[in-house]
Amino acid sequence: MTDAFSFHLLARDGEARRGEISTPRGTIRTPAFMPVGTGGTVKAMYLDQVRALGSDIILGNTYHLMLRPGAERVARLGGLHEFARWPYPILTDSGGFQVMSLSALRKITEKGVTFRSHVDGQVFDMSPERSIEIQGLLDSDIQMQLDECVALPADEKEIARAMELSLRWAERCKTAFGDQPGKAMFGIVQGGDDLKLRESSASALAAMDLKGYAVGGLAVGEPQEVMLEVLAATCPALPSDKPRYLMGVGTPDDILRSVERGVDMFDCVMPTRAGRHGLAFTRRGKINLKNARHAEDPRPLDEESDCPATRDYSRAYLHHLVKSGEALGGMLLTWNNLAYYQGLMADIRTAIEAGRFAERAGEIREEWVRGDM
Numbered sequence: 001m002t003d004a005f006s007f008h009l010l011a012r013d014g015e016a017r018r019g020e021i022s023t024p025r026g027t028i029r030t031p032a033f034m035p036v037g038t039g040g041t042v043k044a045m046y047l048d049q050v051r052a053l054g055s056d057i058i059l060g061n062t063y064h065l066m067l068r069p070g071a072e073r074v075a076r077l078g079g080l081h082e083f084a085r086w087p088y089p090i091l092t093d094s095g096g097f098q099v100m101s102l103s104a105l106r107k108i109t110e111k112g113v114t115f116r117s118h119v120d121g122q123v124f125d126m127s128p129e130r131s132i133e134i135q136g137l138l139d140s141d142i143q144m145q146l147d148e149c150v151a152l153p154a155d156e157k158e159i160a161r162a163m164e165l166s167l168r169w170a171e172r173c174k175t176a177f178g179d180q181p182g183k184a185m186f187g188i189v190q191g192g193d194d195l196k197l198r199e200s201s202a203s204a205l206a207a208m209d210l211k212g213y214a215v216g217g218l219a220v221g222e223p224q225e226v227m228l229e230v231l232a233a234t235c236p237a238l239p240s241d242k243p244r245y246l247m248g249v250g251t252p253d254d255i256l257r258s259v260e261r262g263v264d265m266f267d268c269v270m271p272t273r274a275g276r277h278g279l280a281f282t283r284r285g286k287i288n289l290k291n292a293r294h295a296e297d298p299r300p301l302d303e304e305s306d307c308p309a310t311r312d313y314s315r316a317y318l319h320h321l322v323k324s325g326e327a328l329g330g331m332l333l334t335w336n337n338l339a340y341y342q343g344l345m346a347d348i349r350t351a352i353e354a355g356r357f358a359e360r361a362g363e364i365r366e367e368w369v370r371g372d373m
């Protein structure tokens with residue numbers, strides 16, 4: 001255990017990196033998938049199951065927690081780790097993205113964002129300083145700067161305005177965060193699909209000498225090739241000795257292609273949300289358990305898995321649970337999906353260590369399309 005926050009590169013394979021982030025609350029093996037635990041819970045899971053699947057870190061959400069139960073209340077109850085009984089690292093978002101996607105009446109000025117809560121209509125002001133204060137009250141280990149993520153398509157002037165505002169907010173967040181050895185504040189690269197703006201955002205953030213860097217403004221509906229182009233232009237402009245976090249990404253294929261371009265950390269609601277909607281990720285591709293073809297299929301999702309949800313329950317039973325809206329359906333499929341995602345990340349980490357990431361990625365993709373026997 002250590003009292004500092006540090007990133008160590010253990011191996012490289014092309015642009016793909018195998019690393020480790022050491023924090024006082026534990027080590028994060030990268031490339032890492034971070035399950036989304038928005039309100040202090042990973043939906044339909046017990047956190048000790050989440051841990052047992054190999055999750056080194058989960059995400060919390062400033063926007064949701066500040067509205068309910070309130071950041072000061074969580075602090076009075078000992079912080080988010082105590083509140084949710086998760087003693088390992090937590091990363092929290094700054095709230096700006098959620099304001100733009102969830103709240104009504106939102107106004108952005110130099111000072112910050114003003115918004116009306118989607119819970120009870122109460123109006124809130126959130127400045128970069130207040131966002132960092134809230135993340136501190138939550139006792140978050142990795143805190144994100146407040147930023148403005150513009151919805152694409154947008155014109156170049158609008159993208160530039162939001163990118164430059166986000167840089168000024170990064171400076172203010174860095175000042176507000178100050179010097180907290182065991183914690184980190186990450187900057188967020190913006191710039192839409194404009195590669196020049198992306199490069200200037202990344203370079204300006206790199207000059208701030210932050211402990212980590214996120215690539216924001218993506219996974220907002222753009223085609224995969226646009227995301228990949230942005231990554232190819234952005235990652236090289238970021239320091240190679242700091243972690244890179246691609247926000248909101250993604251499908252298994254997105255993750256493989258982003259690791260290939262130098263990304264270390266990922267978050268996505270896909271495995272948990274899809275699980276609650278009857279969708280199972282397997283190494284032979286996706287299976288929609290709502291489909292009637294599973295009604296009498298006695299096979300488990302994957303007999304070779306060591307996850308009980310994947311190995312011990314028939315597709316017929318999962319189909320029945322999903323069709324009848326039983327809570328256990330979402331629980332078992334969420335368990336399966338997180339097991340699949342964490343298994344994929346472990347597979348990726350091993351392949352990079354062995355210098356065979358490209359080959360392994362090809363084998364993984366090939367198995368998806370070979371389809372389900």
Ligand SMILES: CNc1nc2cc3c(=O)[nH]c(N)nc3c(CCc3ccccc3)c2[nH]1
Nearest residue numbers: 059060061093097149216217218219247248
């Ligand atoms: C799904 N796609 C997606 N694209 C994103 C872009 C941004 C962005 O440009 N700026 C910020 N601050 N966050 C973003 C997020 C939210 C990620 C998150 C969710 C929950 C907890 C912790 C973190 C995004 N998510």
